[in-house]
Amino acid sequence: MKRWVFLMTAIAAAASLGLAQKTKLTIESWRNDDLKIWQNTILPAFMKKYPNIEVVFAPTAPTEYNAVLEAKLKAGTAGDLITCRPFDQSLELFKSKYLDDLTGLKGMDNYSEVAKAAWSTDDGKTTFCVPMASVIHGFLYNKAIFKELGLSEPKTEAEFLAVLEKIKANGKYIPLVMGTKDQWEAATMGYQNIGPTLWNGEVGRKGLISGKEAYNKGGFLRAFEALAKWRPFLGNGYQAQAYPDSQNLFAAGRGAIYPAGSWDIATFRQMNPKLELGAFKPYTFPSLGITQCVIDDHPDIAIGLNAASKNKEAARTFLSWVASDEFAQLYANALPGFFPLANVSYKVDDPVAQQFLSWRKECKTTFRSSYQILSRNANPNNENDLWNASAQVLNGTMTPQQAADFVQSRLASWYAPQKGNK
Template sequence: MKLTRRILMGAAAGSFILSAGAATAQQTELTFWSWRQEDKAFYQDAIKKFQAKEPNISIKFETYAPENYQTILSTALAAGRGPDVIQVRAYGNLETIATPGYLVALDKNNVPELANFPEAALAAETLRSDGKVYAVPFAMQTQLVVYNKKIFKDNGLNPPKTWDELMSLAQALKAKNITPFGNGTATAWQNETIVGGLLSSMLGKQFEEDIVSGKANFTDARFVNALAKLKDVSQYFAPNFTGVDYPSSQQLFVAGRAAMFAGGSYEVANFKNQNPTLDLGVFPAPVLKAGDQALVATYYDGGYAVNAKSEKKDAALKFIRYLATPEYGTAFTNTLKNLSPIKGIKIEDPITQEVAKLTENAMSYLMLVRFRYQEPSGSVLLQSNVQKMLAGQQTPEQAAAEINKGIATYYKPFQK
């Protein structure tokens, strides 16, 4: 009897070891790369929630510096390596890694949750040459003006609606030794965000349509006049603004030493994280004259893709399907104060609700959405020439001509 009992116990123990080994063998670890170091805590929490649904899949989240990310990613993918799940950019930057075949094409069969997105969001993650979607969109960003409500209230000011109101407000603030705008222009890409935040209403949807159709180009009076207005208002930017870089301009606003900041909706969460006492509001680019339509500039920030060389595609697809659900989109929006484009999300934060309302009247963040597919990039042309113009090295007419000249080298409607 004792011998029989020992045999049975040994068999049971062996069975336990085998089953434990089988469970371990079923565990799949995915690698997930991103440039969003500041969002690491959120992503780690999202991964835990996913793993509660899929306990046999673990995910290692890794981040890289934004300025180096695209190069590091492209190099890894070209060598047949890289992560299983990739946070990718949109528009032209997506095409650089989708065109060589580095990403898995997504459709309603492998990711049914694509139905949760508006067409414009999917278009941002679509390769133009084959019309296929290669990433699940993750955010819609909005270019506008963020303002310090306390400074406005203490000085009896309201958000301006027209350009003249903005200029009067800025003058009144400066007269009280308050810096109207925290913005500087030393960091080149900031010049593009300033254009989007301040000039969208003045340019208007019709201008965008005319540019895309070829009825107008960037020497158009609407664009030149808008640049001239930007030159005028730059006198109210940070002191010695041409030498003020992006981190310094942020700190000026975070410290409560500037009343406004022209930039993206993505700034709000960062500002609040650095200074929780800030009471912030947002407003769209002021219109040229009363009665014109106030607009913000919007774009889709990127998406989640699957590496075509991954040996764990099924698990990776399960993860990005989760990243396409309203449950995830709601958490993303309310935690990061960034608008998820997923339909059916519930927005809790009042400022994010305000941003979402403003996006109902929007034009494209023009150079990123329309002219960042070829070289010289429209964004680089805009950034460098506006930077020179605001430094007094070019007139608005000269800046517009240089921008147009660069885009015309490849954009056929401008070659007529």
């Protein structure tokens, strides 16, 4: 009898121990700068709600992530959850059967087609990563300088250029803080910032993919023409000015307007907490009959499920939570300037981040024209060509038409739908 009681007690204890055991998930990521945010804020909130699931955030250095992740996936040692870069890199992982199809995941209906596009197949029918956040393009400005010079936030191109003229005439400050040394700034914060309003966002972007639009006509050409108007307002020696130089100049209060991505908000908060930041959205062009703003709401980061994971049920629970308003609230405020893509309710505390986010309600949204499909060729590469051409327009070494023809001819040289558009 005693033996039987002892045996039953042992079985019950073992069962109790089994129930107490947690499923452990590991997240692969390149965002090593976010480690403390995940450890101290995001993951504790999830594990409080799901105490039987333990999640570990295990990042790799950004420059090493792609190679390390590929090696782990091939060796079968990668984590259960894979942080996904946008577009082709993650698409290749899905095609190689390293990522599961998440189309039917609970919470995936919280995302628009634009939000899912960076992590979906070309036909848009299959989504393989849950979108986490995007960055939004616009302009930051120094409120103290605007107040000193009696300036207001510009809403149209004419108002924007008039503000720049007043700052230049005053002589104390750089009107427009941006350099061309790194090239990508000219395209990313210049051409791709004001361009979407001119080429009607998704209509124009998809038109490039189908071949109905071209870089050397319509809104895409007009974007180069609009960018050229910035040239007189850049600082002395801007041709040798790198991205960190621009950040330092603006943070030090030496310039009035900074063409920006929302990721710069947190940077400037750290560099100069006393800097009075303001923000205004990309301006419209009433003189061209264009009064509807379009913002570049560019997809930045998502998270997928390792097809070889042995903990898929727990992993899918975590992924559905990423699609929730609770995650959105945590992420948006832990990383001001990175905006959750889910159509859920959340509040951003940072006032400048609030401004960027509010533009989603006022404007149409799209993402950078070169990122989906059009930059799959190594050389020539559409994204790199836009960097080069945008910088040369600002340097005055190419006219807008020459820049547009350059980008278009190189795209048409390899991309079949554009071969008829020379």
